[in-house]
Amino acid sequence: MKIKTGKELKMPLILILLFAICVNAISAFIKFERFSNKEGFNQNTINAIEEDKYGFLWFGTPNGLIRYDGYDFKSYKYSPSAEQSISHNYITSIHTDSMGILWVGTRDGVNVYIPWLEKFVSVPIDKSIRVSHINSDSKGRVWVCGRNEVFVCKAAKVNGSISFSVSSNLITSDGKISDINEIYFDERSQMFLSAYSGLWRVDYSTEGEDSLPSIKKMISIDSFSNQYINTIREINGIYWVGTDEGLYKSSMEGDRMHIIRKFKFLNEEDEFNENLSISNVFEDHSGDIWVCTLNKGLLRYVPEKESFVKFSFDAKNEESLSNNRINCILQDQYNVLWIGTAQGGISKLDLMQKAFMGYRHNPYDKFSISGNLVTSILEDSRGFLWVSAYGRGISRSQEPVNDENISNLKFENLKARIHLPSKEIILSIYEDRKGYIWIGTNQELVVYNPFVDSFKKVILEKDKKRVNLYQIRVIHQIDENQILIGGNRSVLVSNPWEKIKQDVRLTAEEIGFKNYGIMQCFLIDNRGNYWFGTTTxxxxxxxxxxxxxxSKLSVNQKQGTTLVNNNIFSLMEDELGNIWVGTFGKGLRKIYIDEYGESYLMDQFTENDLLPDDAVYGILQEDKNHLWLSTDMGLGRINTNKKKSIVYDVRDGLAHNNFRQASYFKSKLGYFYFGGLNGLTVFKPSEIKQNEILPQVLITALSVNNKEIKAGENTKGYLS
Structure with missing residues (x-):
């Protein structure tokens, strides 16, 4: 996205339900970005993800620790010859404490990374511990757990470095608990241990800020006795317990946990009737609950329906989740989810990504649109969506568009029903006032009769001779009786509907409008004036x-800006009666109309001041102050009052930047449709939100006289 210049609300139930429908609709078009070898990330399995106090992301893998600064990945590995390397390459857990120190758990002990010294230090815990998880309590003490071990540590700054106080193993060898997976503190600072043998609540001493606590009592939660527990999270007083046999929604009363509901399967019709295996439960910054599974991908909880939206790997979709086995998840300060998978690398999900939906041709899906180069779009009065593609005929949605199905429309390919020659390119689709659909091509004219569900190729004649009309880009009903058809010439067809039922020949009268090149767009303004956009x-x-x-447009103005010999692609009248003109190569023009309906002034906007590009293919109005333009460099949202613009491109979730002539439409429900080189883009302007979080600037390296200065190094002699 580029920007260019020139109290609590409580919703009634019905609005909540409508919101849930819209959320699910947009979810179907959420796009994941994958990181693998091509992007410089050289590991397929991620066990842990953490963000440090400076905004760096750290990834723990079976083959080292990796730091990401937003541009590059840097690997840290065990080196026997380096005193300050990590102790083992197999990273199992990463945690940032209250001082900003990064704790790294491995299969052979614990290390910390001291960011102000840029070095690793070993923590004096029994080095044989195979760390499973690291977490902090409310007093900033760090807890480390392993198979049947729990240690508590406290770090302190000493002369710029770090010293540690470390407890002995706090788990007694009574055999009651083994294979601890996770240590967790709820909102009341109660400690829980998730383990192979069940779920345990732990009473521990808390007296003294500087003292190390001890475990006083461990209470097994009977509801989960002898179950394999991977994780537990308290969210708004509800305890979510993730196991190998499903997800439990529970409440806590003393030492008893009451199960409210068990989610054993994703749905009742689960294809393989396979239990959900849960690895993590996570609450994002907006309060949404995400569930990581080891077999079903990523789930988002929909509380209104007590159900889940599923995001999974799709071999046919490069923008899907990279693998269905999710090991870890983290949300960074910019509202991006980072998802660590097993054998699928990293998947990145921007929660602020714009709500742009896309439809593309998929050779494996017979219900996809017929082609990707979209040439014309129509949503008819019954709500059916028509989409034509270059050389691939035309598709129509199988049911009317609404808010509930907008994200998963299925299309019928109508090419075989229209019987157009393969060389024919559909250039225009138009619905007249009686509900007939007119389809214009480079040489043919087809009419669809919705009352009998039939297509008919019609021939235009004058004095019983065929009117050779090419490049039919304009079809428009101008009054109750007449249809204007424009291309290389312009004709009027009067009262065609009865004739269409019985014959293929329609009588056409030329309007005496000649030598204009090709008619490309047409507009009737609120005053009844006609506007023709042509190649001249x-x-x-x-x-x-x-x-x-x-007659040719003549504007009385001093600036000398004209539309003579401009190639016109689009025309639109705003709420004030001004006419907006989209050109090919000359940007956007605004024609002011006086009280008498006369053109008296023209403004010009180009790539140099307001637009993403000077080829303006389509113009749609959002409200009295905002227009949307389709161009060769993405979509532009123009504030016509402040003369500022925001540009959206593939980085904001568009399937492409290159849009096409005549391929735009605004529906009655407020959906905007734009077509281009890579399919159809659909969105509601009101759902396109801006991310206003500004990135912070960090210095990651310093060189003086081409010599790199290490952290903590004395710069005397380098600086004068």
Whole structure:
């Protein structure tokens, strides 16, 4: 996205349900970004993810620790010859404490990374511990657990470095608990241990800020006795317990946990009837609950329905989750989810990604649109969506568009029903006032009769001779009786509907509008004036005595900006009656209209001041102050009052930047459709939100006279 310049709300139930529908609709088009070898990330399995106090991301893998600064990945590995390396390459857990120190758990002990010294230090815990998890309590003490071990540590700054106080193993060898997976503190600072043998609540001493606590009592939670527990999280007073046999939604009363509901399967019709295996439960910054599974991908909880939205790996979709086995998840300060998988690398999900949905041709899906180069779009009065593609015919949605199905429309390919030659390219789709659908191509004209569900190729004639009309880009009903058809020439067809039922021949009358090149767009303004956009500029006309009187646009203005010989792609009238003109190569023009309906002034906007590009293919109005433009460099949202713009491109979730002529439409439900080189883009402008979090600037390296200065190094002699 680029920007260019020139109290608590309580919703009634019905609004909550509508919101849930919209959330699910957008979810179907959420796009994941994958990180693998191509992006410089050289590991397939991620066991842990953490963000440090400076915003760096750290990834723990079976083959080392990796830091990501937003641009590059840097690996840290065990080196027997280096005193300050990590103690083992197999990283199992990462945790940032209250001082900003990064704790790294391995299969052979614990290390910390001291960011202000940029070095690793070993923590004096029994080095044979195979760390499973690291966490902090409310007093900032760090707890480390392993197979049947729990240690508590306290770090302190001493002369710029770090010293440690470390307890002995706090777990007695009574055999009651083994294979501890996780240590967790709830909102009341109660400690829980998730283990192979069940779930345990732990009473521990808390007296003294500087003292190390001891474990006083361990209470087994009967509801989960002898179950394999991977994780537990308290969210708004509800305890979510993740196991190998499903997810439990529970409440806590003393030492008893009451199960409210068990989610054993993703749905009742689960294809393989396989239990959900839960690795993690996570609450994001907005309060949404995400569930990581070891077999079903990533789930988002929908509380209104007590169900889940599923995100999973799809071999046919490069923007899907990279693997269905999720080991870990983290949300960074910029509202991005980082998802660590097994054998699938990293998947990145921007929660602030714009709500752009996309439809593309998929050769493996017979219900996809017919092609990716979209040439024309129509949502008809019954709500069916029509989409034509270059050389691939036309598709129509199988059911009317609504808020519930907008994200998963299925299309029927109508190419075989229309019987157009393979060389014919559909250039326009238009619905007249009686509900007939007119389809214009480079040489043919087809009419769809919705009352009998049939297509008919029609021939235009004058004095029983065929009217050779090419490049039919304009079809428009101008009054109750007449249809304007424009391409390389312009004709009017009067009262065609009865004739269409019985014949293929329609009588056409030319309007005497010649030598304009190709008519490419048409507009009737609120005053009844006609506007024609052609390959040679803009023409104006009036309808008088059944005839069209047309003349070249003449604007009385001093700046010298004209539309003579401009290639016009789009025309639109705003709420104030001004006419906006999209050109190919000359940007956007605004024609001011006076109280008498006369053009008196013209403004010009180009790539140099406001636009993403000077080829403006389509113009749609959001409200009285905002227009959306489709261009060769993405979509532009123009604030016409402040003369500022925001540009959206593939980085914001668009499937492509290159849009196309005549391929835009605004539906009655407020959906905007834009077509281009890589399919159809669909969105509601009100759902496109801006991410206003500004990134912080960090210095990651310092060189003086081409010599790199290490952290803590004396710079005397380098600086004068």
């Amino acid at each position: 500029g803009v023409y104006q006309g009036i309808h008088k005595d059944g005839r069209l009187l047309v």
